[in-house]
Amino acid sequence: MMLNISDIMQTVSMIDHQHLDIRTITLGISLYDCADPDIHTCARKIREKICRKAERLVAVGEEIEREYGIPIINKRISVTPVSQAAASCESDDYAVIGHALDEAAKSCGVNFIGGFSALVHKGFTESDRKLIASIPETLAGTELVCSSVNVATTKAGINMDAVRMMGQVIKSTAGLTADNGGLGCAKLVVFANAVEDNPFMAGAFHGAGEPECVVNVGVSGPGVVWRALQDVKGASFDVVAETVKRTAFRITRMGQVVANAASERLGVPFGIVDLSLAPTPAKGDSVARILEAMGLEACGTHGTTAALALLNDAVKKGGVMASGHVGGLSGAFIPVSEDEGMIEAVKSGSLSIEKLEAMTCVCSVGLDMIAVPGDTSAETISAIIADEAAIGVINNKTTAVRIIPAPGKNVGDSVEFGGLLGSAPVMRVNEAGCGEFVARGGRIPAPIHSLRN
Amino acid sequence: MKAIMTVTAPDRVGIIAGVCSLLADMGVNILDLSQTVMEGIFTMTLLVDTGTSSHTFDEIRTALITRGEKESLVIHIQRADIFEAMHRV
Numbered sequence: 436m437m438l439n440i441s442d443i444m445q446t447v448s449m450i451d452h453q454h455l456d457i458r459t460i461t462l463g464i465s466l467y468d469c470a471d472p473d474i475h476t477c478a479r480k481i482r483e484k485i486c487r488k489a490e491r492l493v494a495v496g497e498e499i500e501r502e503y504g505i506p507i508i509n510k511r512i513s514v515t516p517v518s519q520a521a522a523s524c525e526s527d528d529y530a531v532i533g534h535a536l537d538e539a540a541k542s543c544g545v546n547f548i549g550g551f552s553a554l555v556h557k558g559f560t561e562s563d564r565k566l567i568a569s570i571p572e573t574l575a576g577t578e579l580v581c582s583s584v585n586v587a588t589t590k591a592g593i594n595m596d597a598v599r600m601m602g603q604v605i606k607s608t609a610g611l612t613a614d615n616g617g618l619g620c621a622k623l624v625v626f627a628n629a630v631e632d633n634p635f636m637a638g639a640f641h642g643a644g645e646p647e648c649v650v651n652v653g654v655s656g657p658g659v660v661w662r663a664l665q666d667v668k669g670a671s672f673d674v675v676a677e678t679v680k681r682t683a684f685r686i687t688r689m690g691q692v693v694a695n696a697a698s699e700r701l702g703v704p705f706g707i708v709d710l711s712l713a714p715t716p717a718k719g720d721s722v723a724r725i726l727e728a729m730g731l732e733a734c735g736t737h738g739t740t741a742a743l744a745l746l747n748d749a750v751k752k753g754g755v756m757a758s759g760h761v762g763g764l765s766g767a768f769i770p771v772s773e774d775e776g777m778i779e780a781v782k783s784g785s786l787s788i789e790k791l792e793a794m795t796c797v798c799s800v801g802l803d804m805i806a807v808p809g810d811t812s813a814e815t816i817s818a819i820i821a822d823e824a825a826i827g828v829i830n831n832k833t834t835a836v837r838i839i840p841a842p843g844k845n846v847g848d849s850v851e852f853g854g855l856l857g858s859a860p861v862m863r864v865n866e867a868g869c870g871e872f873v874a875r876g877g878r879i880p881a882p883i884h885s886l887r888n
Numbered sequence: 889m890k891a892i893m894t895v896t897a898p899d900r901v902g903i904i905a906g907v908c909s910l911l912a913d914m915g916v917n918i919l920d921l922s923q924t925v926m927e928g929i930f931t932m933t934l935l936v937d938t939g940t941s942s943h944t945f946d947e948i949r950t951a952l953i954t955r956g957e958k959e960s961l962v963i964h965i966q967r968a969d970i971f972e973a974m975h976r977v
Contacts, residue, residue, distance in 0.1 A: 438892070438968075440922055442975040443933045447894050447964055502889075502945055504966030688973040756977075 454658035454720040458713045459509040461634035463641035463649040464488045466520035474526035478535035485539035493544040495700045513639035514550035522562035533573030540579040549639035551582040557591040574619035575611035581637035587627035587824035589831045593879040601625045602817030613842035616850035620839040627827030627834045633763045649706035650698045654690035655713045658720045664728040676749045683753030691758045709763030710754030714774035716857035723776025735786030744797035766799025772859035781860045801834035806850045806859035809842040818869035889938045890968040897961040899930040915941035
C-alpha cells in the first residue's frame, strides 16, 4: 500500500475522535450588479442572484462530506457589503435588503449569510449611515444575517465617530433581541483592518477586490493540535512549535483538498484557505485547552499570551506551505462563548477582559463573543472597541469586537445562545467612565508606520 | 474512484472474508490490503477502486456502513486523495 496503516488510522482518528472538520465552505458573491433606485427591486435582484449562484452549495458540500468522509460543519454565503450594493437605493430602510438576504440564505439552506456591512474606517457615505442605522432592526428581524462594520485601518487610522456610533448600535441590538439574551449582538462584528476574503462568521463579507464569485474555506482542528501536544509533554518549546506546525500542515492540506473539490464542482474559482484554529463549545475542541496543554493550569494565567503567540505563529507556518493561497483571518480564534476551555477559565476567575485584550495582540481577531453586564454603557462598549481597534491599527493586523451587553444579566450570570455560539459567562468591565473620551469623535490618525511607500 | 477503507473491530474469525465478499458482490476491486491486530483490535486498511462497480459511491458507502453496524465493525470509506494530501509533502 502506498500509505502506511498508522498514517491512515491517524487521519481516521482525527476525524472520529478529535473533532477534525472543515469549519466552513463560504461562497462569496458580488452584488454590484443588483443596484437599483427602487429598494424592493434591488432586494429582489439580490435574492435572485444569491439563489442562482448558491443553488448547489449545500448539495455539493454534503457530497464532498460523504466522499471524503470529512464533516463540513457550515456552508455559508458572503456578499458585497450592502452599504455599497444598495448605495443607489432611494430609501433609508435597508432592513428590506436584510430580509432579502435572510430569505435567500434560507432558500439555499446555508446557516449564515454575511455582508450586511459597511466600511467606514475613513468616513461615512450616506449609504453607510443608512446601513448602520438599519443594523439593530435587521439583526432582530432576521435569523441568518450577519453584520460587520470596519471602523479602522492601519492606513486610515480610527474613525472615532463610527466607534461611538457602534457602541450605540450594539446597545440597541441587544435591546431589540433581549428575549434571546441579546443574540443579535452575536451576529455583529466591529472590525479594524477587516479582510475581504474572510470565510468565518459573523465577519464575512465579499470585498471590493474579489471576483464575481469565489469559494473560500475555513479549516478547524483545535482538538487535533491538543491531542498532538499530549505526546510531547515536558518537551521544549522548539518541540512544541514543530509539533503544532506539522499538525497545522495536515489540517490545512485537508482544507485545500476540500477547497479544490468544491471549486471544481461548483464551477467557481478557489479563493483562499483560512488557516484558523476555530473552537466549538464541544469538549475536546478548545483553543484554551491547547494553551493549557503547554503547561498552564488555567487559560488566562501568566504565560497565556506567550503560549498563544507560539500557537498562532506555528499554525501559520505549518499551514502556509499546505495551501496554494492563504488568506482570511488565519490564526487562532479566542471566542469565549464558543470555547469550552475559555468558558471554564472565565468561570474560575482566571480569564478577564483585560487578559483577553492582551491575547488579541498576538492572535487572529479579537474580543470575540464576550458577554458583559446588560447595564454596560454604550460609551464603555465604544471605548472597548477603540482599544481593540488601536491594537489592530498599530500592529497592522485584524482585530474585532463581538460583544454582548446581555440584557438583565450581571457578572456571575451566563447567557445561552445554543449551537456553535455556545454559552457566555458575563464578564466584569471596568466601571470608571470613558464618556468624555468617546464623545470627542473625529479620527485618530494613522500611525507613522502606515507610510510605507 | 480510488478510496481508502478502514475496518476496525475486536479481533475474531472471518472479518476479512466478510468484508471482502461484500466488496466482491458489489464489484469493487481491491488494489491493496494490509491488516494487523493492535492490542486485540483488528485493524485493516484497503485501497479500493470503486470505478469497477456498477454501484455509486454513496450506495457502496451505505452498504458498507450498514453491514458494519450489523456485524459490530467500524467501517470508513473515503477518497484516497485526502490521505495522500495529509501525509505527503
